Amino acid sequence: MTVSERSVWVQLFVMPLVAVGYFSVVLSRAADESVAQISWVVPMIWSIGIVVAGIIAGTIASAITSAIAATARGEEPELDEGDQRDKEIERLGNRKAQFFTGIGTIAVIVLCMFRVDPFWIASAMFLAGILGGVHGAIAKLVAYRRGF
C-alpha cells in the first residue's frame, strides 16, 4: 500500500469521527440555548485543526507502523509516495468530492438568502466538506481496490 492510499484510509477514519464530535458538541449546546447564542467558532476551529493534523499524523503513524510490520515479516517496507496511478485516483476522488462541494455552495447561498444565523451557514459548509471528503475517500478506495 502506498503512502497515498494509507492517507486516504486515515482520511476516511478521521473525518467522520471529527464531524460526529463537532456536531455532538454544538447540537448539545443548541438544546440548552438558542443557536444565535451558541459558541460554535472554537469547536469549528478545533475540528478543522484536528482533521488536518489528524490526517498528517495518522499518515505518518501508519507509514511507520507498516514499515515496522514489514521489517518484522522480513519484507522490504513500502514507503512509496505514489505514481501516475495514485495521481489519477486522487483526481477521480476529488472530482467525486466536488459534487458535495457544489451542493454545499448552493445550500450556503440559500441559507444566506434567508438570512439564517451564521452557525447554520458554517455548519452546512463544514458538513458539505466532510461529506465530500468521505465520498471522495470511498471513491478512491474503490478505485484502489477494484480498479477504475
Place this chain on the structure above:
Amino acid sequence: MVGKPTHVTNSIRQLRFAANEMTQADLAERVGVTRQTIIAIEQGRYSPSLEMAFQIARAFGVPLDDVFQYPETDH
C-alpha cells in the same frame, strides 16, 4: 459480480516468469512505478497510459502487442 474495469488483457505475469522470474518489485523499479501499480495492471484493475505501456514492453524487450492485447469482439 463487478466486471473488470478494462477490456485490455496482458501477459505481464508470463513475461515476468520468462524473464528469469522477474519479481513485481523488479519490474516496478525498471518502469519507475510502485509495485501496487504493477499488481493492478497484471490483475486488469488498471489500464496504464500509453507511455507506461511502452516502458513495460521495453523492460521485457518485446513489442507492445506481446504485452498488451485488446479483444476483437469487445468495445
